[in-house]
Amino acid sequence: MSSDNPIQIPFIIRGQEITANDLLYQSRDRKVQFHYPDPRPLLSQIVLSDPTQLQRDFAHVRVGEIIDFLAEAGKAMTLNHARMEKACRFSIPFSALPESIVKGSYDLIPIVFSKMALRTMVENEIGSKYLDGWVEMPYADKIARRRAYGARTMHFISGNVPVVAALSIARAALIKSDNIIKVTPNDPLTAWAIISAMLDVDPNHPVTKHFSVLYWSKELQDFEHDLIQPRYLEKIISWGGALGGVNSTLNHGNLQASGIDVIALGPKFSISILGSEAFKSSNEIDSVAKLTAKDAGSFNMESCGSARFHFVQASPDQAKEYARQLYLHMQAQDPALSTIPKNFPTELHDELDAARTQADLYYVVGGEKQEGAVVVSLTGEAPDFFPTHRVVVVIPFTGDPVQLAERIHPSTQTVGIYPESLKDSLRDVLVARGVCRFISIGHTIDYAIGGPFNSYEIMRRACRWILDESYPSTWELPWFYLRKAWQIFKHHIF
Amino acid sequence: MNDTILSGTPESWTRLPVQTLFSLSKSELDSLQLHWTQTRFQHLQERIPALDALAEKQGVKIIADFETLASMLFTHQVYKNYPFAFIERKLFTELTRWLNKLTAHDLSTLDMRGVNTIDEWLARLDEAGMFVFHSTGTSGKLSFFPRSQTEKEAWVEGTYTFLEAFMPGIRDLHLPVFWPAYRSGRQASMRLITHFGPALAGSDTEYHSLFNTPMSADFMSLAMRMKHAQERGDLTTMDTIKAIFKTKGEIVTLKARKAGLTKNFFDKMVRDYRGRRVFLMASAADLLDVALEGLATGQEKVFAPDSVLLTGGGFKGRKTIADWKDVLKKFYGVDQVFMSYGMTELNTYNIACPKGVYHIFPWNIPMVLDHDGTPLPRTGVQTGRAGYFDLLAQTYWGGILTGDRVTVHYDDECGCGWQGPWIEDNVQRFTELMGGEDIISCAGVQSAYSDFMEYIAADVPEGV
Numbered sequence A: 001m002s003s004d005n006p007i008q009i010p011f012i013i014r015g016q017e018i019t020a021n022d023l024l025y026q027s028r029d030r031k032v033q034f035h036y037p038d039p040r041p042l043l044s045q046i047v048l049s050d051p052t053q054l055q056r057d058f059a060h061v062r063v064g065e066i067i068d069f070l071a072e073a074g075k076a077m078t079l080n081h082a083r084m085e086k087a088c089r090f091s092i093p094f095s096a097l098p099e100s101i102v103k104g105s106y107d108l109i110p111i112v113f114s115k116m117a118l119r120t121m122v123e124n125e126i127g128s129k130y131l132d133g134w135v136e137m138p139y140a141d142k143i144a145r146r147r148a149y150g151a152r153t154m155h156f157i158s159g160n161v162p163v164v165a166a167l168s169i170a171r172a173a174l175i176k177s178d179n180i181i182k183v184t185p186n187d188p189l190t191a192w193a194i195i196s197a198m199l200d201v202d203p204n205h206p207v208t209k210h211f212s213v214l215y216w217s218k219e220l221q222d223f224e225h226d227l228i229q230p231r232y233l234e235k236i237i238s239w240g241g242a243l244g245g246v247n248s249t250l251n252h253g254n255l256q257a258s259g260i261d262v263i264a265l266g267p268k269f270s271i272s273i274l275g276s277e278a279f280k281s282s283n284e285i286d287s288v289a290k291l292t293a294k295d296a297g298s299f300n301m302e303s304c305g306s307a308r309f310h311f312v313q314a315s316p317d318q319a320k321e322y323a324r325q326l327y328l329h330m331q332a333q334d335p336a337l338s339t340i341p342k343n344f345p346t347e348l349h350d351e352l353d354a355a356r357t358q359a360d361l362y363y364v365v366g367g368e369k370q371e372g373a374v375v376v377s378l379t380g381e382a383p384d385f386f387p388t389h390r391v392v393v394v395i396p397f398t399g400d401p402v403q404l405a406e407r408i409h410p411s412t413q414t415v416g417i418y419p420e421s422l423k424d425s426l427r428d429v430l431v432a433r434g435v436c437r438f439i440s441i442g443h444t445i446d447y448a449i450g451g452p453f454n455s456y457e458i459m460r461r462a463c464r465w466i467l468d469e470s471y472p473s474t475w476e477l478p479w480f481y482l483r484k485a486w487q488i489f490k491h492h493i494f
Numbered sequence B: 001m002n003d004t005i006l007s008g009t010p011e012s013w014t015r016l017p018v019q020t021l022f023s024l025s026k027s028e029l030d031s032l033q034l035h036w037t038q039t040r041f042q043h044l045q046e047r048i049p050a051l052d053a054l055a056e057k058q059g060v061k062i063i064a065d066f067e068t069l070a071s072m073l074f075t076h077q078v079y080k081n082y083p084f085a086f087i088e089r090k091l092f093t094e095l096t097r098w099l100n101k102l103t104a105h106d107l108s109t110l111d112m113r114g115v116n117t118i119d120e121w122l123a124r125l126d127e128a129g130m131f132v133f134h135s136t137g138t139s140g141k142l143s144f145f146p147r148s149q150t151e152k153e154a155w156v157e158g159t160y161t162f163l164e165a166f167m168p169g170i171r172d173l174h175l176p177v178f179w180p181a182y183r184s185g186r187q188a189s190m191r192l193i194t195h196f197g198p199a200l201a202g203s204d205t206e207y208h209s210l211f212n213t214p215m216s217a218d219f220m221s222l223a224m225r226m227k228h229a230q231e232r233g234d235l236t237t238m239d240t241i242k243a244i245f246k247t248k249g250e251i252v253t254l255k256a257r258k259a260g261l262t263k264n265f266f267d268k269m270v271r272d273y274r275g276r277r278v279f280l281m282a283s284a285a286d287l288l289d290v291a292l293e294g295l296a297t298g299q300e301k302v303f304a305p306d307s308v309l310l311t312g313g314g315f316k317g318r319k320t321i322a323d324w325k326d327v328l329k330k331f332y333g334v335d336q337v338f339m340s341y342g343m344t345e346l347n348t349y350n351i352a353c354p355k356g357v358y359h360i361f362p363w364n365i366p367m368v369l370d371h372d373g374t375p376l377p378r379t380g381v382q383t384g385r386a387g388y389f390d391l392l393a394q395t396y397w398g399g400i401l402t403g404d405r406v407t408v409h410y411d412d413e414c415g416c417g418w419q420g421p422w423i424e425d426n427v428q429r430f431t432e433l434m435g436g437e438d439i440i441s442c443a444g445v446q447s448a449y450s451d452f453m454e455y456i457a458a459d460v461p462e463g464v
Helices: A040-046 A052-058 A063-074 A082-094 A099-106 A115-125 A128-132 A163-174 A190-201 A221-227 A252-258 A282-301 A316-330 A346-356 A401-407 A422-431 A458-462 A474-493 B026-044 B049-058 B066-070 B076-080 B092-100 B118-127 B149-164 B188-201 B217-232 B235-245 B249-272 B284-296 B324-332 B442-458
Strands: A011-013 A016-018 A023-026 A033-036 A135-137 A143-149 A152-156 A178-182 A211-214 A235-239 A261-265 A269-274 A307-312 A362-366 A373-377 A391-396 A412-418 A437-440 A464-470 B177-179 B207-209 B279-281 B308-311 B338-341 B350-352 B364-369 B381-390 B399-409
Touching (some): A040 A211, A040 A221, A063 A115, A063 A163, A082 A190, A115 A128, A115 A163, A152 A163, A163 A211, A163 A235, A282 A316, A307 A316, A307 A401, A346 A362, A346 A373, A346 B076, B026 B066, B066 B364, B092 B118, B118 B217, B177 B188, B188 B207, B188 B279, B249 B284, B308 B324, B338 B350
Parallel strands (some): A178 A211, A373 A391, B177 B207, B177 B279
Antiparallel strands (some): A023 A033, A143 A464, A362 A373, B381 B399
16 A cells, blocks of 8 residues: 555445545554544434434344344355455455454454354353343242343454454344444444445445444544434443554543443463473474464464463473473464464564573573564563464463463463363462453464354353343232242252 | 774774764674674683573574564563562572673682672672662563673763763763662663762762662562552452561661652752752653652752753553653753663663754664564664663673564664654553553652552551
């Protein structure tokens, strides 16, 4: 993209595409620039000021119909279609990921929008019966029914991988919420391409009418203030930190105080814990390293699931051998998942150079160029730099792995553990330290679409869960008791 | 090397007048610098393990040219890549072992028993003949530069030569010194004022600092960690740090004393030294804080117009005041605000000439590298990442790769009459240019330190 002719980023406001060159976005290094419409005059269209509109529009729309609609739209979300191709082409130069991985990630979008994935997603995470109607709970003294409603939701999505936009949109559509999506400058088009595909199928579908995709700069603070008000929004889902950058000046604490439910996602990172069994022989070291290399290297460490720190119950020599094998395996990954990183940070390169000068403290494998490295901390203390761009830190330890718990950072998301038997003793103590997902090594990135996503329970949390309780009148009592007896019998006995 | 005016060792050059130092032709300077670089390398390679490791990695046996030298620079992380746990867990023997890899002195027999703080560690090193400078720790972690008494004389003389430019005859002259900050310390500018405060003033009583206490390396380290924790909203770390200091009596009393001390400092300047020629040196931010406070109380033109006001550091991390130099002139009453550009890694500051650009003393070799670390030719005008070799480093390796983006002029003259390479007055940190978060520089340190002190003291009941 030539800097003389910045691209236009269109908005979609409730089924209508808006294009204008009102404002110019420029990143500080000037590498990213685009024109976009001024969102300020559009405020009244962007917000859903009448909340009952949402319930009216979805009153008779069942989850099954939504799945059919999304799956139909999903057919136009492959890279063969011009809009998706444009989104992909735009994000390639600005993505931290190389082209092969970015394209591989776009190929996941139509899979997210397949009927199978959508159905699995909604049934596993919520259960469509809660979205389509009231579900009675087995209480003895009353009739209590529960239902999940969509909410007026603002999404700050991250731009590190396009599948975040796809998952955010699919989930939001399935739970029948009203959605305002703020895109990030490094991927301003993927969400637009997905919603446009829906627009083509039916611009008046309730799902389409309850999606807006837009961008505004942090400088438009007044606009942001006017938009993000409890009278317009019930929920904010914010991807941030290491994933997408904090793309707003808002203070989450203030928002929470205002009554808007903020679902803050990120930033998190992941680790591996390898027991002494992994170091019994060179063969064992090699086969373990082959698995952890995938956990560490996938998406070039741009993912929160990337295993950046490997705690190894090993001697320094064993840890060094493991580091060498890990490095070799990381250099031989599937190019759709891991390649030589782009834009290897000078600062990190300098850290590696510095580490090499202290041979008693650090053992560095690789990192001479931009390919990534494995650094063994021979003192068993974590170095101060944060490993990114396929640089892994190996930390040897001795003694009971349970003692590691004290060293686990509260931002730890996934822990890959080997051998499996080690999970039993570690699970509870690690949960207490903030960990939310355990996995067998080699499978960190095997997210099943529709399966539980990092245990965050985003879909459940994005719903408003409503309770309706009623009590029977005297003449209804005999029939009521009979019914309850049957319910309780069914619920507790079978 | 007897055919040049700089005939002795680089240390001895520091006593020569600037006119002599900036009179060498390019080829003369190049061959002299290369000769001394080779000498330093031969002398130090086997005595400094970290240098030996770098030489082995780069396959360097002799520094034959400046390109080779450019591949033999330590990144700034080399001076701070000790595990932070060494400090948290008071492993000062291990920290000493780390430092020992960076110096030609043998620190392996130093006894670190009883050392519990960074200040105590640095004091123990001082006693052993080291003269370690620590950084401001803007990244949240202090760097330690293993200078020693061996370098001290050249550091003093080089600094005098630098000061001569603003105050001819300074070596024989005494002026009252005002320093609106802590009295002493071991951070680079604190080392400077600890020595030059009393030296320039001619006595301890004519050296006036805002606080009478030294600046603590431990507090500075914590202040920076606190600042980082605040920026990240990391309440756990903030509480931990706060807890460490709740019981410290000195901090509690500092808050109560601060107002009184500030007033004394002001009164002394305004009442007792009004109209006199003085020497003022501090970061621009600190000088400005005092000036704004003074102007608010209606004071101005405090000192004689030929007083020396020397500053540097800019306002990174703070809001810039466009006419800050005028504000300083108005309050302090000086005709000129002298600027310097330096860094902890180099013994002496670069000197600003009347044209407003920075000339590099012949004992410092400037290099410019591109983004990939490839050295750019030492001709014409080059912009890129700055590297330096400091020939005054005799017991540690003088080669340093900075995070500064500079524009160096190798061939053309700036017009002031001095020869040799010069740097444009537009030095920037790469982290700022890359769209990353601004890091606070020296300019913000004093305020971060003070904010920290107030934060720590905030929960302590008054009158304790």
